[in-house]
Amino acid sequence: MMSRSEFAKSKRVVIKIGSALLTEGGKGLNQTAISVWVKQIAELKQQGIEVILVSSGSVAEGMSRLGLKTRPKALHELQAAASVGQMGLVRAFEGNFQLHGLHAAQVLLTHDDLSNRKRYLNARSTLLTLLNYNVVPVINENDAVATEEIRFGDNDTLGALVANLVEADLLIILTDQLGLFDSDPGINPGATLISKISANDSSIGEMAGESRSGLGRGGMATKVSAARLASRSGASTIIASGDVEHVITKVMAGEEIGTYLYANIAPLVARKRWLAGQLQVKGRLVLDAGAANVLKKSGKSLLAVGIKAVEGSFSRGELVVCLDLTGVEVARGLVNYKSTEIDLIKGYASRQFESILGYSDEEEVIHRDNLVLV
Numbered sequence: 001m002m003s004r005s006e007f008a009k010s011k012r013v014v015i016k017i018g019s020a021l022l023t024e025g026g027k028g029l030n031q032t033a034i035s036v037w038v039k040q041i042a043e044l045k046q047q048g049i050e051v052i053l054v055s056s057g058s059v060a061e062g063m064s065r066l067g068l069k070t071r072p073k074a075l076h077e078l079q080a081a082a083s084v085g086q087m088g089l090v091r092a093f094e095g096n097f098q099l100h101g102l103h104a105a106q107v108l109l110t111h112d113d114l115s116n117r118k119r120y121l122n123a124r125s126t127l128l129t130l131l132n133y134n135v136v137p138v139i140n141e142n143d144a145v146a147t148e149e150i151r152f153g154d155n156d157t158l159g160a161l162v163a164n165l166v167e168a169d170l171l172i173i174l175t176d177q178l179g180l181f182d183s184d185p186g187i188n189p190g191a192t193l194i195s196k197i198s199a200n201d202s203s204i205g206e207m208a209g210e211s212r213s214g215l216g217r218g219g220m221a222t223k224v225s226a227a228r229l230a231s232r233s234g235a236s237t238i239i240a241s242g243d244v245e246h247v248i249t250k251v252m253a254g255e256e257i258g259t260y261l262y263a264n265i266a267p268l269v270a271r272k273r274w275l276a277g278q279l280q281v282k283g284r285l286v287l288d289a290g291a292a293n294v295l296k297k298s299g300k301s302l303l304a305v306g307i308k309a310v311e312g313s314f315s316r317g318e319l320v321v322c323l324d325l326t327g328v329e330v331a332r333g334l335v336n337y338k339s340t341e342i343d344l345i346k347g348y349a350s351r352q353f354e355s356i357l358g359y360s361d362e363e364e365v366i367h368r369d370n371l372v373l374v
Protein backbone atom coordinates (compact mmCIF):
# COMPACT_ATOMS: atom_id res chain seq x y z
CA MET A 1 0.00 0.00 0.00
CA MET A 2 1.27 3.45 -0.98
CA SER A 3 1.38 5.94 1.93
CA ARG A 4 0.03 9.44 1.33
CA SER A 5 3.58 10.81 1.48
CA GLU A 6 4.40 8.71 -1.60
CA PHE A 7 1.73 10.38 -3.78
CA ALA A 8 4.29 12.99 -4.82
CA LYS A 9 6.26 10.21 -6.53
CA SER A 10 3.30 9.30 -8.78
CA LYS A 11 4.05 9.09 -12.47
CA ARG A 12 0.48 9.37 -13.69
CA VAL A 13 -2.68 10.71 -12.05
CA VAL A 14 -6.32 10.77 -13.18
CA ILE A 15 -8.38 13.64 -11.75
CA LYS A 16 -12.17 13.46 -11.99
CA ILE A 17 -14.25 16.58 -11.38
CA GLY A 18 -17.98 16.24 -10.72
CA SER A 19 -20.89 18.28 -12.11
CA ALA A 20 -21.99 19.94 -8.91
CA LEU A 21 -18.55 21.47 -8.42
CA LEU A 22 -18.03 22.55 -11.99
CA THR A 23 -21.32 24.27 -12.40
CA GLU A 24 -21.84 26.13 -9.12
CA GLY A 25 -25.05 24.35 -8.22
CA GLY A 26 -26.41 24.76 -11.76
CA LYS A 27 -25.58 28.45 -12.28
CA GLY A 28 -23.20 27.90 -15.20
CA LEU A 29 -19.54 26.93 -15.23
CA ASN A 30 -17.53 27.98 -12.22
CA GLN A 31 -14.77 29.71 -14.19
CA THR A 32 -12.80 30.73 -11.11
CA ALA A 33 -12.70 27.21 -9.74
CA ILE A 34 -11.68 25.81 -13.13
CA SER A 35 -8.80 28.27 -13.40
CA VAL A 36 -7.62 27.34 -9.90
CA TRP A 37 -7.70 23.56 -10.57
CA VAL A 38 -5.95 24.03 -13.92
CA LYS A 39 -3.20 26.05 -12.22
CA GLN A 40 -2.59 23.21 -9.77
CA ILE A 41 -2.58 20.66 -12.59
CA ALA A 42 -0.06 22.80 -14.47
CA GLU A 43 2.16 22.73 -11.38
CA LEU A 44 1.98 18.94 -11.28
CA LYS A 45 2.95 18.85 -14.95
CA GLN A 46 5.95 21.05 -14.08
CA GLN A 47 6.99 18.38 -11.59
CA GLY A 48 6.87 15.77 -14.35
CA ILE A 49 3.59 14.16 -13.26
CA GLU A 50 1.28 13.17 -16.10
CA VAL A 51 -2.34 14.20 -15.58
CA ILE A 52 -5.54 13.07 -17.28
CA LEU A 53 -8.69 14.97 -16.46
CA VAL A 54 -12.13 13.39 -16.47
CA SER A 55 -14.58 16.24 -16.41
CA SER A 56 -18.34 16.01 -15.94
CA GLY A 57 -20.57 19.01 -16.33
CA SER A 58 -21.72 18.89 -19.93
CA VAL A 59 -25.35 18.21 -19.04
CA ALA A 60 -25.34 20.67 -16.16
CA GLU A 61 -23.70 23.41 -18.25
CA GLY A 62 -26.02 22.65 -21.17
CA MET A 63 -29.03 22.95 -18.84
CA SER A 64 -27.78 26.31 -17.68
CA ARG A 65 -27.15 27.55 -21.25
CA LEU A 66 -30.55 26.33 -22.44
CA GLY A 67 -32.35 27.67 -19.38
CA LEU A 68 -33.60 24.22 -18.27
CA LYS A 69 -34.51 24.22 -14.59
CA THR A 70 -34.42 20.46 -14.04
CA ARG A 71 -32.29 17.69 -15.52
CA PRO A 72 -34.17 16.46 -18.63
CA LYS A 73 -35.60 12.95 -18.40
CA ALA A 74 -35.79 12.14 -22.12
CA LEU A 75 -32.55 10.81 -23.58
CA HIS A 76 -32.62 13.07 -26.65
CA GLU A 77 -33.03 16.15 -24.44
CA LEU A 78 -30.15 15.06 -22.23
CA GLN A 79 -28.02 14.45 -25.29
CA ALA A 80 -28.86 17.86 -26.71
CA ALA A 81 -28.06 19.57 -23.39
CA ALA A 82 -24.76 17.66 -23.16
CA SER A 83 -23.73 18.72 -26.68
CA VAL A 84 -24.33 22.37 -25.85
CA GLY A 85 -22.60 22.13 -22.47
CA GLN A 86 -19.56 20.27 -23.76
CA MET A 87 -18.69 23.37 -25.82
CA GLY A 88 -18.44 25.36 -22.60
CA LEU A 89 -16.25 22.76 -20.94
CA VAL A 90 -13.83 22.56 -23.83
CA ARG A 91 -13.59 26.31 -24.07
CA ALA A 92 -12.95 26.72 -20.35
CA PHE A 93 -10.29 24.03 -20.14
CA GLU A 94 -8.54 24.96 -23.36
CA GLY A 95 -8.36 28.64 -22.43
CA ASN A 96 -7.06 27.94 -18.94
CA PHE A 97 -4.45 25.37 -19.95
CA GLN A 98 -3.20 27.77 -22.65
CA LEU A 99 -2.48 30.35 -19.95
CA HIS A 100 0.06 27.86 -18.59
CA GLY A 101 1.53 27.00 -21.98
CA LEU A 102 -0.24 23.64 -22.09
CA HIS A 103 -2.43 22.02 -24.71
CA ALA A 104 -5.59 20.18 -23.75
CA ALA A 105 -7.24 17.49 -25.87
CA GLN A 106 -10.90 16.52 -25.89
CA VAL A 107 -11.53 12.76 -25.71
CA LEU A 108 -15.17 11.63 -25.67
CA LEU A 109 -15.75 7.95 -24.96
CA THR A 110 -18.65 5.54 -24.76
CA HIS A 111 -18.54 2.23 -22.98
CA ASP A 112 -18.52 0.58 -26.38
CA ASP A 113 -15.11 2.11 -27.02
CA LEU A 114 -13.67 0.28 -24.03
CA SER A 115 -15.61 -3.00 -24.18
CA ASN A 116 -14.25 -3.87 -27.62
CA ARG A 117 -10.68 -5.05 -26.98
CA LYS A 118 -9.27 -3.50 -30.18
CA ARG A 119 -10.87 -0.12 -29.57
CA TYR A 120 -9.78 -0.31 -25.92
CA LEU A 121 -6.17 -0.71 -27.04
CA ASN A 122 -6.61 2.11 -29.56
CA ALA A 123 -7.99 4.43 -26.89
CA ARG A 124 -5.02 3.52 -24.69
CA SER A 125 -2.53 4.32 -27.46
CA THR A 126 -4.17 7.67 -28.14
CA LEU A 127 -4.09 8.67 -24.49
CA LEU A 128 -0.48 7.57 -24.02
CA THR A 129 0.50 9.47 -27.17
CA LEU A 130 -1.19 12.61 -25.86
CA LEU A 131 0.72 12.24 -22.59
CA ASN A 132 3.95 11.84 -24.56
CA TYR A 133 3.16 15.13 -26.30
CA ASN A 134 2.78 16.69 -22.84
CA VAL A 135 -0.92 17.34 -23.55
CA VAL A 136 -3.61 17.13 -20.85
CA PRO A 137 -6.44 14.88 -22.11
CA VAL A 138 -9.84 16.10 -20.94
CA ILE A 139 -12.23 13.15 -21.04
CA ASN A 140 -15.99 12.94 -20.78
CA GLU A 141 -18.58 10.41 -21.77
CA ASN A 142 -19.74 10.97 -25.36
CA ASP A 143 -23.18 11.96 -24.08
CA ALA A 144 -24.44 13.16 -27.45
CA VAL A 145 -24.47 9.60 -28.80
CA ALA A 146 -24.41 7.39 -25.70
CA THR A 147 -27.62 5.40 -25.39
CA GLU A 148 -28.54 3.31 -22.37
CA GLU A 149 -26.81 0.20 -23.77
CA ILE A 150 -23.45 1.81 -24.46
CA ARG A 151 -23.08 4.26 -21.60
CA PHE A 152 -20.88 4.18 -18.52
CA GLY A 153 -23.72 5.83 -16.64
CA ASP A 154 -21.52 8.05 -14.50
CA ASN A 155 -18.12 9.63 -14.72
CA ASP A 156 -16.78 8.03 -11.52
CA THR A 157 -16.82 4.68 -13.34
CA LEU A 158 -15.33 6.33 -16.42
CA GLY A 159 -12.55 7.81 -14.26
CA ALA A 160 -11.74 4.39 -12.80
CA LEU A 161 -11.71 2.71 -16.21
CA VAL A 162 -9.40 5.43 -17.52
CA ALA A 163 -7.12 4.88 -14.49
CA ASN A 164 -7.09 1.15 -15.42
CA LEU A 165 -6.52 1.93 -19.08
CA VAL A 166 -3.43 4.09 -18.55
CA GLU A 167 -2.24 2.32 -15.37
CA ALA A 168 -2.42 5.47 -13.27
CA ASP A 169 -0.96 5.47 -9.76
CA LEU A 170 -3.73 7.59 -8.33
CA LEU A 171 -7.35 8.53 -9.07
CA ILE A 172 -8.45 11.79 -7.45
CA ILE A 173 -12.23 12.27 -7.37
CA LEU A 174 -13.17 15.87 -6.60
CA THR A 175 -16.72 16.37 -5.42
CA ASP A 176 -18.89 18.65 -3.27
CA GLN A 177 -18.21 16.77 0.01
CA LEU A 178 -15.02 16.56 2.07
CA GLY A 179 -14.83 12.86 1.26
CA LEU A 180 -16.63 9.64 2.13
CA PHE A 181 -18.57 9.90 5.38
CA ASP A 182 -19.86 6.90 7.33
CA SER A 183 -23.33 7.97 6.12
CA ASP A 184 -24.62 10.71 3.81
CA PRO A 185 -23.82 13.98 5.66
CA GLY A 186 -26.70 15.67 3.82
CA ILE A 187 -29.11 13.35 5.62
CA ASN A 188 -27.15 12.72 8.81
CA PRO A 189 -25.36 15.91 10.03
CA GLY A 190 -23.50 13.84 12.65
CA ALA A 191 -21.78 11.68 10.01
CA THR A 192 -18.01 11.20 10.38
CA LEU A 193 -15.45 11.59 7.62
CA ILE A 194 -13.49 8.41 6.86
CA SER A 195 -9.83 9.33 6.48
CA LYS A 196 -8.47 6.03 5.19
CA ILE A 197 -9.96 2.67 4.27
CA SER A 198 -9.25 -0.15 1.85
CA ALA A 199 -10.93 0.33 -1.52
CA ASN A 200 -12.04 -3.29 -1.16
CA ASP A 201 -13.45 -3.03 2.36
CA SER A 202 -16.92 -4.55 2.25
CA SER A 203 -18.36 -1.96 4.67
CA ILE A 204 -17.96 1.06 2.37
CA GLY A 205 -20.84 0.07 0.13
CA GLU A 206 -23.28 0.52 3.02
CA MET A 207 -21.94 3.96 3.93
CA ALA A 208 -22.15 5.42 0.44
CA GLY A 209 -25.48 6.76 -0.76
CA GLU A 210 -26.94 8.27 -3.91
CA SER A 211 -26.58 11.78 -5.33
CA ARG A 212 -29.13 14.32 -4.20
CA SER A 213 -27.86 17.39 -6.09
CA GLY A 214 -30.00 16.90 -9.20
CA LEU A 215 -26.84 17.62 -11.21
CA GLY A 216 -24.49 14.75 -10.44
CA ARG A 217 -25.14 11.08 -11.01
CA GLY A 218 -24.35 8.17 -8.78
CA GLY A 219 -23.42 9.99 -5.57
CA MET A 220 -20.87 8.32 -3.27
CA ALA A 221 -22.01 4.84 -4.29
CA THR A 222 -20.40 5.13 -7.73
CA LYS A 223 -17.29 6.76 -6.22
CA VAL A 224 -16.57 3.85 -3.88
CA SER A 225 -17.22 1.29 -6.60
CA ALA A 226 -14.91 3.33 -8.87
CA ALA A 227 -12.23 3.10 -6.17
CA ARG A 228 -12.66 -0.68 -6.12
CA LEU A 229 -12.39 -0.84 -9.91
CA ALA A 230 -9.32 1.42 -9.93
CA SER A 231 -7.62 -0.81 -7.35
CA ARG A 232 -7.65 -3.66 -9.86
CA SER A 233 -4.83 -2.00 -11.74
CA GLY A 234 -3.13 -0.97 -8.49
CA ALA A 235 -4.45 2.62 -8.48
CA SER A 236 -5.45 4.11 -5.14
CA THR A 237 -8.24 6.67 -4.93
CA ILE A 238 -8.70 9.92 -3.05
CA ILE A 239 -12.18 11.40 -2.71
CA ALA A 240 -11.91 15.05 -1.69
CA SER A 241 -13.74 18.33 -1.89
CA GLY A 242 -12.94 20.45 -4.93
CA ASP A 243 -13.81 23.49 -2.81
CA VAL A 244 -10.87 23.05 -0.44
CA GLU A 245 -8.17 25.60 -1.22
CA HIS A 246 -5.25 24.08 -3.18
CA VAL A 247 -6.94 20.68 -2.93
CA ILE A 248 -4.95 18.97 -5.71
CA THR A 249 -1.63 20.35 -4.44
CA LYS A 250 -2.47 19.29 -0.90
CA VAL A 251 -3.49 15.77 -1.90
CA MET A 252 -0.31 15.31 -3.92
CA ALA A 253 1.78 16.63 -1.01
CA GLY A 254 0.33 13.86 1.16
CA GLU A 255 -1.79 16.09 3.41
CA GLU A 256 -4.49 14.27 5.38
CA ILE A 257 -7.47 15.58 3.47
CA GLY A 258 -10.39 13.71 1.96
CA THR A 259 -10.76 9.94 2.08
CA TYR A 260 -7.89 7.73 1.00
CA LEU A 261 -9.24 4.47 -0.48
CA TYR A 262 -6.03 2.51 -0.84
CA ALA A 263 -5.45 -0.31 -3.29
CA ASN A 264 -4.36 -3.42 -1.44
CA ILE A 265 -4.92 -6.21 -3.93
CA ALA A 266 -2.45 -7.59 -6.44
CA PRO A 267 -3.04 -5.74 -9.72
CA LEU A 268 -4.73 -7.85 -12.41
CA VAL A 269 -2.86 -8.54 -15.61
CA ALA A 270 -3.83 -6.25 -18.49
CA ARG A 271 -6.38 -8.50 -20.18
CA LYS A 272 -8.18 -9.29 -16.92
CA ARG A 273 -8.27 -5.61 -16.09
CA TRP A 274 -10.06 -4.95 -19.33
CA LEU A 275 -12.39 -7.80 -18.51
CA ALA A 276 -13.10 -6.46 -15.02
CA GLY A 277 -14.11 -3.14 -16.54
CA GLN A 278 -16.82 -4.69 -18.70
CA LEU A 279 -20.16 -3.32 -17.57
CA GLN A 280 -22.69 -4.97 -19.84
CA VAL A 281 -23.55 -8.32 -18.31
CA LYS A 282 -25.54 -10.51 -20.72
CA GLY A 283 -26.53 -13.40 -18.48
CA ARG A 284 -25.94 -15.48 -15.35
CA LEU A 285 -24.65 -18.96 -14.60
CA VAL A 286 -25.60 -20.52 -11.29
CA LEU A 287 -22.81 -22.80 -10.01
CA ASP A 288 -22.96 -25.71 -7.61
CA ALA A 289 -21.01 -25.39 -4.34
CA GLY A 290 -18.02 -27.33 -5.68
CA ALA A 291 -17.57 -25.20 -8.78
CA ALA A 292 -18.06 -21.95 -6.82
CA ASN A 293 -15.34 -23.04 -4.39
CA VAL A 294 -12.88 -24.08 -7.09
CA LEU A 295 -13.30 -20.73 -8.81
CA LYS A 296 -12.91 -18.76 -5.59
CA LYS A 297 -9.94 -20.70 -4.26
CA SER A 298 -7.90 -21.60 -7.32
CA GLY A 299 -9.17 -19.35 -10.12
CA LYS A 300 -9.42 -22.35 -12.46
CA SER A 301 -11.54 -22.45 -15.62
CA LEU A 302 -15.28 -23.03 -15.32
CA LEU A 303 -16.43 -26.43 -16.58
CA ALA A 304 -20.00 -27.30 -17.57
CA VAL A 305 -20.17 -30.04 -14.95
CA GLY A 306 -20.39 -27.41 -12.16
CA ILE A 307 -23.19 -25.36 -13.74
CA LYS A 308 -26.69 -25.78 -12.28
CA ALA A 309 -28.67 -23.18 -14.23
CA VAL A 310 -28.41 -20.67 -17.07
CA GLU A 311 -30.25 -17.34 -16.99
CA GLY A 312 -30.59 -14.88 -19.87
CA SER A 313 -29.91 -15.17 -23.55
CA PHE A 314 -26.33 -14.61 -24.68
CA SER A 315 -23.92 -15.50 -27.45
CA ARG A 316 -20.44 -16.98 -27.46
CA GLY A 317 -17.85 -14.41 -26.32
CA GLU A 318 -20.30 -12.37 -24.22
CA LEU A 319 -19.94 -11.48 -20.55
CA VAL A 320 -21.82 -13.41 -17.88
CA VAL A 321 -21.68 -13.40 -14.10
CA CYS A 322 -21.22 -16.62 -12.12
CA LEU A 323 -23.33 -16.90 -8.98
CA ASP A 324 -23.11 -19.38 -6.12
CA LEU A 325 -26.25 -21.16 -4.91
CA THR A 326 -27.10 -18.26 -2.60
CA GLY A 327 -27.06 -15.80 -5.51
CA VAL A 328 -23.74 -14.15 -4.58
CA GLU A 329 -21.48 -13.29 -7.51
CA VAL A 330 -18.17 -15.16 -7.39
CA ALA A 331 -16.73 -14.38 -10.81
CA ARG A 332 -17.49 -13.03 -14.26
CA GLY A 333 -16.12 -13.96 -17.62
CA LEU A 334 -16.53 -14.47 -21.35
CA VAL A 335 -18.32 -17.66 -22.37
CA ASN A 336 -17.15 -20.14 -25.01
CA TYR A 337 -20.71 -21.33 -25.69
CA LYS A 338 -24.03 -19.55 -26.18
CA SER A 339 -26.77 -19.74 -23.55
CA THR A 340 -28.87 -22.39 -25.32
CA GLU A 341 -25.80 -24.63 -25.67
CA ILE A 342 -24.81 -24.21 -22.02
CA ASP A 343 -28.35 -25.11 -21.05
CA LEU A 344 -27.85 -28.45 -22.83
CA ILE A 345 -24.34 -29.25 -21.57
CA LYS A 346 -24.73 -28.02 -17.97
CA GLY A 347 -23.95 -30.77 -15.47
CA TYR A 348 -22.04 -32.84 -18.05
CA ALA A 349 -18.35 -33.57 -18.50
CA SER A 350 -16.58 -31.92 -21.45
CA ARG A 351 -16.06 -35.24 -23.25
CA GLN A 352 -19.85 -35.51 -23.64
CA PHE A 353 -20.23 -32.19 -25.50
CA GLU A 354 -19.77 -33.90 -28.88
CA SER A 355 -22.68 -36.29 -28.36
CA ILE A 356 -24.96 -33.60 -26.89
CA LEU A 357 -24.20 -30.71 -29.25
CA GLY A 358 -22.93 -32.59 -32.27
CA TYR A 359 -19.61 -30.80 -31.95
CA SER A 360 -17.19 -29.70 -29.26
CA ASP A 361 -15.27 -26.42 -29.28
CA GLU A 362 -13.50 -25.72 -26.00
CA GLU A 363 -13.43 -27.97 -22.94
CA GLU A 364 -14.19 -25.02 -20.67
CA VAL A 365 -17.38 -22.97 -20.59
CA ILE A 366 -15.21 -20.04 -19.40
CA HIS A 367 -11.44 -20.33 -19.73
CA ARG A 368 -9.48 -19.02 -16.73
CA ASP A 369 -7.79 -16.38 -18.94
CA ASN A 370 -11.24 -14.94 -19.59
CA LEU A 371 -12.42 -15.12 -15.97
CA VAL A 372 -12.08 -12.55 -13.17
CA LEU A 373 -12.90 -13.30 -9.57
CA VAL A 374 -15.07 -10.80 -7.73
Ligand SMILES: Nc1ncnc2c1ncn2[C@@H]1O[C@H](COP(=O)(O)OP(=O)(O)O)[C@@H](O)[C@H]1O
Pocket residue numbers: 017018019020021056174175176177179180181182183184185186207208209210211212213215216217218219220221
Ligand atom coordinates in the same frame (compact mmCIF):
# COMPACT_ATOMS: atom_id res chain seq x y z
N1 LIG B 1 -21.51 8.48 2.73
C1 LIG B 1 -21.53 9.62 2.02
N2 LIG B 1 -20.53 10.54 2.20
C2 LIG B 1 -20.52 11.69 1.48
N3 LIG B 1 -21.46 12.00 0.55
C3 LIG B 1 -22.46 11.13 0.32
C4 LIG B 1 -22.54 9.89 1.05
N4 LIG B 1 -23.62 9.20 0.61
C5 LIG B 1 -24.20 9.96 -0.33
N5 LIG B 1 -23.52 11.13 -0.53
C6 LIG B 1 -23.93 12.15 -1.49
O1 LIG B 1 -23.08 12.09 -2.66
C7 LIG B 1 -23.02 13.40 -3.21
C8 LIG B 1 -21.84 13.50 -4.18
O2 LIG B 1 -22.12 12.76 -5.34
P1 LIG B 1 -22.63 13.46 -6.70
O3 LIG B 1 -23.78 14.34 -6.42
O4 LIG B 1 -22.79 12.38 -7.71
O5 LIG B 1 -21.39 14.41 -7.01
P2 LIG B 1 -20.45 14.59 -8.27
O6 LIG B 1 -21.18 15.50 -9.18
O7 LIG B 1 -19.23 15.23 -7.68
O8 LIG B 1 -20.16 13.25 -8.86
C9 LIG B 1 -22.93 14.27 -2.01
O9 LIG B 1 -23.33 15.57 -2.26
C10 LIG B 1 -23.80 13.57 -0.98
O10 LIG B 1 -25.12 14.11 -0.95
Ligand SMILES: N[C@@H](CCC(=O)OP(=O)(O)O)C(=O)O
Pocket residue numbers: 017018019020055056057058059060082140141143153154155156215216217218219
Ligand atom coordinates in the same frame (compact mmCIF):
# COMPACT_ATOMS: atom_id res chain seq x y z
N1 LIG C 1 -21.17 12.98 -18.84
C1 LIG C 1 -22.03 13.61 -17.87
C2 LIG C 1 -21.54 13.17 -16.53
C3 LIG C 1 -22.62 12.94 -15.56
C4 LIG C 1 -22.01 12.51 -14.24
O1 LIG C 1 -21.58 11.39 -14.00
O2 LIG C 1 -21.89 13.50 -13.38
P1 LIG C 1 -21.13 13.43 -11.97
O3 LIG C 1 -21.86 12.52 -11.07
O4 LIG C 1 -21.18 14.81 -11.55
O5 LIG C 1 -19.73 13.02 -12.24
C5 LIG C 1 -21.90 15.13 -17.98
O6 LIG C 1 -20.85 15.63 -18.41
O7 LIG C 1 -22.85 15.81 -17.62
